[in-house]
Amino acid sequence: MNNLKKKKNIKLLQGNEACAEGALLAGVKFFAGYPITPSTEIAENMARKLPKIGGKFIQMEDEIASMAAVIGASIAGLKSLTATSGPGMCLKQENLGFAIFNEIPCVVVNAQRGGPSTGLPTKPSQGDMMQARWGTHGDHPVIALAPSTVNEILTLTIKAFNFSEKYRTPVILLLDEVIAHMREKVEMPAPEDIEVINRKKPTVPPEEYLPFKPDEDGVPPMANFGEGYPYHITGLAHSEKGLPISDSQQIDHFIRRIHDKIQKNIKDILIYEKYLLEDADTALIAYGSVARAAERTVKLAREKGLKVGLLKLITIWPFPDEIINKLAHKVNLIIVPEMNLGQIVLEVERASQGKCRVVPYGRVDGELINPIEILGKIQEQEEIKK
Amino acid sequence: MKTVIDRYIREEMFPHIWCPGCGNGIVLGAIIRAIDDLNWDRDKIVAVSGIGCSSRITGYVDFCTMNTVHGRALPFATGIKMANSDLKVIVIMGDGDCLAIGGNHFIHAARRNIDLTAIIINNMIYGMTGGQYSPLTPTTKFGSTAPYGNIDQSFDLCELAIAAGASYVARGTIFDPRQSTSLMKKALDKKGFSVVEIISDCPVSYGKMNKIKSPIDMLKWIKDITVSKKAWEGLSPDEKKEKYAIGEFLSKDRPDYTELYEEIIKKAQETGGNK
Numbered sequence: 217m218n219n220l221k222k223k224k225n226i227k228l229l230q231g232n233e234a235c236a237e238g239a240l241l242a243g244v245k246f247f248a249g250y251p252i253t254p255s256t257e258i259a260e261n262m263a264r265k266l267p268k269i270g271g272k273f274i275q276m277e278d279e280i281a282s283m284a285a286v287i288g289a290s291i292a293g294l295k296s297l298t299a300t301s302g303p304g305m306c307l308k309q310e311n312l313g314f315a316i317f318n319e320i321p322c323v324v325v326n327a328q329r330g331g332p333s334t335g336l337p338t339k340p341s342q343g344d345m346m347q348a349r350w351g352t353h354g355d356h357p358v359i360a361l362a363p364s365t366v367n368e369i370l371t372l373t374i375k376a377f378n379f380s381e382k383y384r385t386p387v388i389l390l391l392d393e394v395i396a397h398m399r400e401k402v403e404m405p406a407p408e409d410i411e412v413i414n415r416k417k418p419t420v421p422p423e424e425y426l427p428f429k430p431d432e433d434g435v436p437p438m439a440n441f442g443e444g445y446p447y448h449i450t451g452l453a454h455s456e457k458g459l460p461i462s463d464s465q466q467i468d469h470f471i472r473r474i475h476d477k478i479q480k481n482i483k484d485i486l487i488y489e490k491y492l493l494e495d496a497d498t499a500l501i502a503y504g505s506v507a508r509a510a511e512r513t514v515k516l517a518r519e520k521g522l523k524v525g526l527l528k529l530i531t532i533w534p535f536p537d538e539i540i541n542k543l544a545h546k547v548n549l550i551i552v553p554e555m556n557l558g559q560i561v562l563e564v565e566r567a568s569q570g571k572c573r574v575v576p577y578g579r580v581d582g583e584l585i586n587p588i589e590i591l592g593k594i595q596e597q598e599e600i601k602k
Numbered sequence: 603m604k605t606v607i608d609r610y611i612r613e614e615m616f617p618h619i620w621c622p623g624c625g626n627g628i629v630l631g632a633i634i635r636a637i638d639d640l641n642w643d644r645d646k647i648v649a650v651s652g653i654g655c656s657s658r659i660t661g662y663v664d665f666c667t668m669n670t671v672h673g674r675a676l677p678f679a680t681g682i683k684m685a686n687s688d689l690k691v692i693v694i695m696g697d698g699d700c701l702a703i704g705g706n707h708f709i710h711a712a713r714r715n716i717d718l719t720a721i722i723i724n725n726m727i728y729g730m731t732g733g734q735y736s737p738l739t740p741t742t743k744f745g746s747t748a749p750y751g752n753i754d755q756s757f758d759l760c761e762l763a764i765a766a767g768a769s770y771v772a773r774g775t776i777f778d779p780r781q782s783t784s785l786m787k788k789a790l791d792k793k794g795f796s797v798v799e800i801i802s803d804c805p806v807s808y809g810k811m812n813k814i815k816s817p818i819d820m821l822k823w824i825k826d827i828t829v830s831k832k833a834w835e836g837l838s839p840d841e842k843k844e845k846y847a848i849g850e851f852l853s854k855d856r857p858d859y860t861e862l863y864e865e866i867i868k869k870a871q872e873t874g875g876n877k
Contacts, residue, residue: 246685248677267870272684272863277710281677284670288650288681291668292689296681314671441666441682442689444645448612448661450669451653459615460661 225404231396234366235299235325235389236261238373241410244323245271245294248285250278250304253337254393255327258299279307283324287315290322291449293440295377299325302335302344305351312386313352314451319384319428319436319474321415323376326388327396328504330582339582340393342504342555348388349533355471357478359485360388360533364507366400372487372530378413379485383477384435390532392555394505394584418445428470429456434477478534487530488539492518496525498594499547501540501564503529505584506553512587517594524594532560537567544568549597553577553590573597610634610644612664619658623809623817625776625802629723630659632779632800633692636786647690650679652704654696655730655804656723673703676711679718687717687860692790697724697738701757705737712766715794716859721786722759722797725804733807744811759799764852769794771852775801777824778848785850794858801828801846 229237235258239247247262249255263273272289276282279300286296300308305326315322330336331343344351348360359379363369369391376387416437418425427447430436436456439445452460453467461467478485492514493499502510507528517524527543529536540563544550550572552561561576568574577593579585611634620626637647647665651657653672660667666689670678679693700708700722711718727745728734735745735752738759742751763771770792774782782800789796803809803820814823827846829837834847 246681248681264870267863267867268874270867270871274680274684274863276677276680277706280674281680281707281710284674284677285681285684288668288678288683289685290681292648292682292685294685296685310671311674441648441668442646442686446644446664446666448667448669450661451671452669459612 225406227402227404228399229366229370229402230257230399231366231369231391232257232327233261234370234402235373235391236265237404238370239297239323239377240265240269241405241407242374242377243295243412243414244297244377245269246286246289246296247273247298248276248282248289248296249298249300250276250282252301252304254329254396255299255301255325258325262297279304280311283308283311286322287311287320290320291441293442295381296322297325298322299327301327301329301337302331303333305344305347309352313354313356315386316352316356316358316474317451318449319438320386321380321384322386323373323380324386324388325391327391327393329393330580336582338393340505340555340584341580341582342392342506342559343580344390345532345554345556345559348390355475357385357475358388358533359383359385359478359531360390361487361530362390362503362532363395363530364504364528366395366398367402368530369395370402374410374412375487378411381415382413382435383481384415384438385478390504392504422446426456427458428454430473430477434473434480482534485531485534486536486539488536489528489530491526491528493525493527493543496523497547498522498524498549498551498597499543500524500526500590501529501550501552501560502526502554503532503560506555509585509587510553510590513590513594516587516591522594522598529560535563535567540564540567541569541571544571547572549573549575551575551577551590551593551597553585553593555579555585606638607631607634610638610664611662615662618662620655621806623803623805623820624655625725626656626659626723628776628779629656629721629782629800629802630662632783632786633659633694633721634663635783636790639783639787640790642690646688647692648679648682649692649694650675650682651694652696652699654699654728656694656696657699659694673699674707675699676704676707676718676720680711680716683716683718683860684863690790691718693718693720695720695722696729697722697726697759698728698736701737701759701762709762709766712763712768712795712797714859715767715769715856717793717795719789719792719796719798722799723802724759724799725802725808727804727808729804729807733804733811746807746811760797760851763797767795768797768852769854769856769858770796772797772850773799773801773846773848775824775828775848776803777821777828781848788850788853792853794856
């Protein structure tokens, strides 16, 4: 019996399915969405599974409405999820800004496909990395995570919910079509082994409650609607009480504070993996499904005697400036392979502050970058050096 | 002595932002009186609005309130109601907010028959941005973006709500706040998607551009362009074009969306949800 209990629970899951499983483990109780390739299976899984646990699923009339419903459900107390792809992600942007500005937890999945516009619905891309950072207007912080395996989709979906509840902010999960549709082995964690974080509730009586007054960690406790704490939420610049303001000092303080709550906790938020970087003179920086290819490239390069390592980014936003800066001091060359024409490479350049050469390698033809072509890029750079 | 209104407003938010002669305050008063008459638990009331002059109402009432983004108040409210069906959710919108940018959400909320009460303040113009024509501006009338007269055909909000599947549909005016209060009360009490359109004024934009000189003249104008539902039925097609029928148009019982979803939950739990 004991042996059976200890046996790992292994499942073969599709990436989108793993996302749904992760959300359920994290305590999701509400999903609103709209069909779009390549994210639709997340909605289908949620439609099937949420009512089984007393949760709610609704297919809204569009992506704008889906995002609005998710925010509404979160305010009313349920952990909420929506999932989409490029065109739908564009539509969600205004409401995403509303959620950031009003510090409403929720998780938004973007299974990236080729763009712009309708683009390549069934092919992968990493073209929405900057959209994740700057898609909604105005200065705002954001947390975005990029898994590279189906197993990571599951664990990072849980993480995304935890970050959103802990820091009262939407979290974007950036998949791409490859890992969203791929089937892979997943180790299902036992519920008791999972850390599940729930939003802080107010400890003061309703008449003293200020919905946007932070605790020391920079995050204000959150009362759900219907719990006896009447308060106002508005997309207008607002006071700690939630009421519209025009006082420039208060506005400045508020906007800086919502940035600070992320920066202040950056050590907790940054997730990354280092692979054979100790003695490396060339580093690859990759994320999402390209990180899988990059890892293979490192092995191939090592076989050829080249000292190559990999920094796999998992937290994309906030950006790991310090980690990359340290790496840039150590290596001579950083190559950033990504399925776009150079988005994260710009951030890597900025963070490197000229301490080493930074070279982009991009593809936008809807094909996954393979290990051999990254190796080719490394060898080409070796030639240039000579 | 405190009035009914005083008991429900956020005093610190006053003076309000509305122009002298604006009908929004009359509608706010009617909403509060209707809620007070129903004697609801205040902690369970949620008011949601979009963007525009009318949408500022949510800032002035002391419930759980949410002034969301332009046109999307209904989907925000849908999420709130789905998450907690014990909450009484009131959605306050303007004509542009509800039927231009928010038109799709309006018909779908009605189609689902989700238990929300939509109160639409129809001043037939975009007031906050300075008087542009809306989908409810009557044909031939003027707006800052219709300087030669409006050629658009306007929506009949109530007919649209009925066609789309709402459970309760009525129209009142700021000229008769008592009738408006009573229509709102019935709407709030109705299970399912209920709609009350209130014909209101915007003296500084609509009035100014359409040569209705003062707020008093606007009230008189509202009185002139509206007739009871019964009287409206006796009008010729040409006469109908110039008038708005006032009163209750529809009150029917149909299962609301949240009730239907409870049945889904039951079914999923009974069958294990394999299908």
